[in-house]
């Protein structure tokens with residue numbers, strides 16, 4: 460069997476849970492192991508990868524890497540897989556009767572591409588029009604961070620952020636634009652360091668071209684990373 464075919468077969472074995480919704484594809488038993496148990500298990504997997512690559516795991520600089528990577532996966536870069544870490548975004552009454560759109564722009568975004576497990580680095584821009592309630596500004600950054608801390612595709616991340624804010628604010632009138640660099644494109648494969656990916660999701664009033672234009676004018680996509 461050629462290598463390409465073998466790799467395809469290995470890939471297919473892990474694809475039994477893939478759905479087409481905006482939800483991150485998770486198995487029903489995703490949280491049966493505690494975080495500590497997950498760290499112990501991933502530590503062994505990383506040890507195995509490093510061993511297979513021929514690295515000497517008794518070397519001073521390498522010996523702590525399996526534990527370090529396992530902790531980083533579970534507690535940091537994939538920490539947003541756990542619903543317990545979903546930010547509490549309490550809302551307040553829009554007592555100022557502010558009726559225009561509110562834009563939170565240039566939200567720093569660090570995520571991980573689910574195809575190669577390499578970083579996605581960029582900016583998210585969010586807008587909403589209040590339907591009677593408002594949310595603390597930092598909660599928008601926290602929602603971006605929570606969904607970013609998962610293996611992601613940028614399209615799904617953009618939609619998850621909008622869906623969450625629509626629920627929190629009880630309105631369809633929410634939009635998000637993400638402009639991000641994928642290291643899987645920039646540092647390997649095609650190795651195009653300059654390209655970035657722009658995705659958008661426009662809910663409710665933002666489907667109207669004038670409202671959408673106003674939001675896009677505020678954020679002017681000259682993003683620097």
Ligand SMILES: Nc1nc2c(ncn2[C@@H]2O[C@H](COP(=O)(O)OP(=O)(O)OP(=O)(O)O)[C@@H](O)[C@H]2O)c(=O)[nH]1
Pocket residue numbers: 572573574611612613614641643644647648649
């Ligand atoms: N739609 C989408 N694609 C992504 C995202 N991140 C990475 N990709 C792409 O997903 C694809 C992965 O599938 P393959 O074509 O099997 O990967 P590959 O053989 O490593 O491809 P190359 O990157 O072209 O070497 C690549 O083309 C990536 O550029 C994302 O957020 N959204």
Ligand SMILES: [Zn+2]
Pocket residue numbers: 572573574575576577641643644
């Ligand atoms: Zn990738």
